[in-house]
Amino acid sequence: MNKIYNPTPDTWVSILERPTKTVNDIEATVKEIFAAVQKDGDVAVAKYTTQFDGVYFENSEVTAAEIEVAINTISDELKAAISLAKANVETFHQVQKTSRVSVETAEGVQCWQEKRPIQKVGLYIPGGTAPLFSTVLMLAVPAKIAGCNEIVLCSPPDKNGNINPAILYAANLCGVTKIIKVGGIQAIAGMTFGTKAIPKVYKIFGPGNQYVTVAKQLATQFGVAIDMPAGPSELLVVADDTAVPAFVASDLLSQAEHGTDSQVILVSTSKAMIDAVESEIQSQLEVLPRKAIAEKAIANSKLIYVENDEIALELIDEYGPEHFIICVQDEDFYVNNIGNAGSVFIGNYTPESAGDYASGTNHTLPTNGYAKNYSGVNLDSFMKSMTFQKISEKGIQNIGKAIEIMAEAEGLQAHKNAVTLRLKSLE
Amino acid sequence: MNKIYNPTPDTWVSILERPTKTVNDIEATVKEIFAAVQKDGDVAVAKYTTQFDGVYFENSEVTAAEIEVAINTISDELKAAISLAKANVETFHQVQKTSRVSVETAEGVQCWQEKRPIQKVGLYIPGGTAPLFSTVLMLAVPAKIAGCNEIVLCSPPDKNGNINPAILYAANLCGVTKIIKVGGIQAIAGMTFGTKAIPKVYKIFGPGNQYVTVAKQLATQFGVAIDMPAGPSELLVVADDTAVPAFVASDLLSQAEHGTDSQVILVSTSKAMIDAVESEIQSQLEVLPRKAIAEKAIANSKLIYVENDEIALELIDEYGPEHFIICVQDEDFYVNNIGNAGSVFIGNYTPESAGDYASGTNHTLPTNGYAKNYSGVNLDSFMKSMTFQKISEKGIQNIGKAIEIMAEAEGLQAHKNAVTLRLKSLE
Numbered sequence: 001m002n003k004i005y006n007p008t009p010d011t012w013v014s015i016l017e018r019p020t021k022t023v024n025d026i027e028a029t030v031k032e033i034f035a036a037v038q039k040d041g042d043v044a045v046a047k048y049t050t051q052f053d054g055v056y057f058e059n060s061e062v063t064a065a066e067i068e069v070a071i072n073t074i075s076d077e078l079k080a081a082i083s084l085a086k087a088n089v090e091t092f093h094q095v096q097k098t099s100r101v102s103v104e105t106a107e108g109v110q111c112w113q114e115k116r117p118i119q120k121v122g123l124y125i126p127g128g129t130a131p132l133f134s135t136v137l138m139l140a141v142p143a144k145i146a147g148c149n150e151i152v153l154c155s156p157p158d159k160n161g162n163i164n165p166a167i168l169y170a171a172n173l174c175g176v177t178k179i180i181k182v183g184g185i186q187a188i189a190g191m192t193f194g195t196k197a198i199p200k201v202y203k204i205f206g207p208g209n210q211y212v213t214v215a216k217q218l219a220t221q222f223g224v225a226i227d228m229p230a231g232p233s234e235l236l237v238v239a240d241d242t243a244v245p246a247f248v249a250s251d252l253l254s255q256a257e258h259g260t261d262s263q264v265i266l267v268s269t270s271k272a273m274i275d276a277v278e279s280e281i282q283s284q285l286e287v288l289p290r291k292a293i294a295e296k297a298i299a300n301s302k303l304i305y306v307e308n309d310e311i312a313l314e315l316i317d318e319y320g321p322e323h324f325i326i327c328v329q330d331e332d333f334y335v336n337n338i339g340n341a342g343s344v345f346i347g348n349y350t351p352e353s354a355g356d357y358a359s360g361t362n363h364t365l366p367t368n369g370y371a372k373n374y375s376g377v378n379l380d381s382f383m384k385s386m387t388f389q390k391i392s393e394k395g396i397q398n399i400g401k402a403i404e405i406m407a408e409a410e411g412l413q414a415h416k417n418a419v420t421l422r423l424k425s426l427e
Numbered sequence: 428m429n430k431i432y433n434p435t436p437d438t439w440v441s442i443l444e445r446p447t448k449t450v451n452d453i454e455a456t457v458k459e460i461f462a463a464v465q466k467d468g469d470v471a472v473a474k475y476t477t478q479f480d481g482v483y484f485e486n487s488e489v490t491a492a493e494i495e496v497a498i499n500t501i502s503d504e505l506k507a508a509i510s511l512a513k514a515n516v517e518t519f520h521q522v523q524k525t526s527r528v529s530v531e532t533a534e535g536v537q538c539w540q541e542k543r544p545i546q547k548v549g550l551y552i553p554g555g556t557a558p559l560f561s562t563v564l565m566l567a568v569p570a571k572i573a574g575c576n577e578i579v580l581c582s583p584p585d586k587n588g589n590i591n592p593a594i595l596y597a598a599n600l601c602g603v604t605k606i607i608k609v610g611g612i613q614a615i616a617g618m619t620f621g622t623k624a625i626p627k628v629y630k631i632f633g634p635g636n637q638y639v640t641v642a643k644q645l646a647t648q649f650g651v652a653i654d655m656p657a658g659p660s661e662l663l664v665v666a667d668d669t670a671v672p673a674f675v676a677s678d679l680l681s682q683a684e685h686g687t688d689s690q691v692i693l694v695s696t697s698k699a700m701i702d703a704v705e706s707e708i709q710s711q712l713e714v715l716p717r718k719a720i721a722e723k724a725i726a727n728s729k730l731i732y733v734e735n736d737e738i739a740l741e742l743i744d745e746y747g748p749e750h751f752i753i754c755v756q757d758e759d760f761y762v763n764n765i766g767n768a769g770s771v772f773i774g775n776y777t778p779e780s781a782g783d784y785a786s787g788t789n790h791t792l793p794t795n796g797y798a799k800n801y802s803g804v805n806l807d808s809f810m811k812s813m814t815f816q817k818i819s820e821k822g823i824q825n826i827g828k829a830i831e832i833m834a835e836a837e838g839l840q841a842h843k844n845a846v847t848l849r850l851k852s853l854e
Contacts, residue, residue: 244852
């Protein structure tokens with residue numbers, strides 16, 4: 001672990017630097033697969049599924065029978081846990097509903113804003129060792145609340161041609177309309193162009209490896225929106241002597257086990273706390289099943305000592321952490337003033353894993369500094385805002401002259417004329 | 428004009444097709460300029476400004492003296508018009524403010540969502556024949572209401588090294604913090620990487636030609652967010668016999684004068700209305716100063732007759748127009764059911780130009796079908812949503828078990844451990 005004491009502000013950017021990604025190497029592969037899927041549809045998708053996942057499908061859509069098997073496979077204990085998490089995620093996203101915002105800006109000029117669902121959305125759920133059924137909840141629950149009428153889920157099959165039963169169980173529970181056994185670049189390409197088996201969607205959500213990330217970025221060039229650019233997961237904890245070193249260490253390690261490129265940072269105004277957390281990390285690390293991964297991430301982690309809360313806040317705001325845990329005496333100072341963070345966890349009994357699974361907040365969050373300019377996934381991510389205006393005869397008489405003058409000044413005579421004709425008809 | 432009667436749904440996609448863009452040709456130029464600005468900063472920017480705009484600056488920032496001159500140049504009449512428009516835009520965006528959304532998802536588990544400003548934003552305002560000072564209002568007013576603390580505006584200089592005074596006047600009025608005389612790709616690159624003269628920003632807004640559009644798309648690969656992908660402006664009017672043909676024609680022409688690639692569509696359940704609008708267009712077109720442009724756009728326009736409102740709605744929803752004017756008897760049918768549109772104008776006295784300038788709604792809207800998945804610019808475009816959670820001892824006892832079970836099922840032991848340690852401490 002790197003311990004850094006009182007770094008000067010001019011060194012912050014380099015201290016807080018994230019690992020660079022090598023997007024260029026991947027781009028050619030992604031473009032090739034996109035072109036193939038655009039041209040050959042399901043034939044190309046099947047080819048890449050065989051190539052990358054080692055299975056061939058006549059029909060890649062998950063059947064009702066497969067879902068039935070999944071439902072019977074999941075333990076009652078896990079079902080109850082998923083049910084509790086789902087209820088909390090529902091509660092938190094339900095309250096995010098906004099009603100129509102309406103105002104008469106001038107007499108006779110009524111303007112309003114309404115949010116309407118994005119009609120077709122695609123959810124990508126990675127395969128691999130950790131079956132992210134929790135992400136299914138985080139994406140499908142708000143999609144359903146938003147009122148999206150087509151919710152497509154793509155996830156790669158394992159070598160036997162199956163998707164993890166917990167993913168199927170969660171998808172079915174949350175009202176996903178179609179589940180397709182396809183992963184990687186070919187899944188993103190399929191949802192971008194549409195094939196016979198894979199519906200074309202308007203927006204794609206969900207995490208993935210570097211290939212999926214680049215594929216999502218390329219999808220935006222074909223008219224599809226995405227939730228946000230992705231990057232390795234990250235956690236920053238600010239702690240003073242009121243924190244519990246064992247808890248802080250466990251949070252840092254829970255982040256570190258995600259991947260070797262995970263970012264783990266502790267900022268503290270207490271040198272004693274830094275030392276205590278460091279030694280806790282060492283002992284907790286020993287017994288972790290994913291020790292090999294966590295160890296590498298921890299080796300790159302940073303324990304940063306600063307003089308006071310003001311400096312700490314400024315440094316944290318410069319970083320813009322995806323997950324931000326606050327374990328300090330004066331937590332309100334950080335809560336009220338943090339400008340850039342994805343999700344914030346407050347106090348000694350609020351581990352990051354609570355937000356990952358069951359507190360109700362969304363765990364699809366901006367990493368890689370994107371907390372400066374992107375929202376985490378929320379109800380609005382599945383909707384778009386539309387505006388409406390209705391102007392009465394009186395209304396156009398009130399604002400018509402201003403429109404004519406401005407249109408004229410911009411050299412747009414036909415814009416002016418549309419108003420002039422109406423004003424004249426009212427003379 | 429192309430008149431199309433009762434097109435079958437399978438032909439809609441081709442009938443409603445937008446002009447294809449040739450992004451690939453432009454990409455190489457954009458990448459080259461980005462690389463140069465990233466490497467050489469202001470030196471590269473100055474080089475391209477000389478090359479494309481024909482002027483050289485030692486200092487490209489607009490001075491207080493230049494703003495003073497602009498203020499004195501603008502007529503009182505135009506100032507009053509801008510002032511009225513600004514007030515309406517302010518009113519409409521002010522009411523879009525949302526307060527903290529907070530809920531206790533389970534006993535002891537408090538979750539809330541808050542929106543905080545994107546700290547640094549960049550506004551791009553094109554130069555050229557039509558000085559879009561109205562766009563300055565549409566971007567700077569909500570940026571200011573959102574609380575963005577750095578609002579940078581870039582706009583290309585004319586041959587004499589000046590920005591149109593109306594743009595300067597509006598920018599100064601709306602509280603833009605820095606105005607820089609730089610345009611095109613080099614402006615977007617400058618705001619992406621930051622130079623000595625041009626601040627690096629977190630999100631870039633505003634219209635532009637194809638070069639600017641591709642540059643904004645490239646900017647997203649360097650961590651910068653953008654308002655939305657752009658495309659040629661478009662208008663769709665639905666009209667029945669209650670519409671006024673002269674008004675409808677004037678609206679279609681106001682769209683057509685934007686550019687030769689503008690999209691203009693009339694959908695009607697009345698053949699008589701289609702013929703009446705067609706003949707009105709011909710006569711109004713004759714006297715327009717931008718006749719040459721409007722004529723070309725009109726030549727590509729489509730007048731589509733359909734049997735009834737249900738078919739019309741379905742067709743319009745498939746198109747997803749940027750601007751959508753409703754001039755029919757049963758306007759509520761369209762207002763309540765339209766799923767995809769940027770901004771909607773209702774009734775005979777609500778021309779599109781009202782929304783372009785002064786009704787209060789934003790005129791930066793999704794074109795090119797993006798109304799299906801993107802919001803128009805609104806107050807939230809200048810903010811990001813952050814979530815917070817605070818869990819009490821009681822709270823973690825309520826949801827801790829579920830987290831442990833889910834983390835275990837996903838194979839993430841350290842995530843589980845962060846909860847287990849806390850639960851144990853409470854035993």
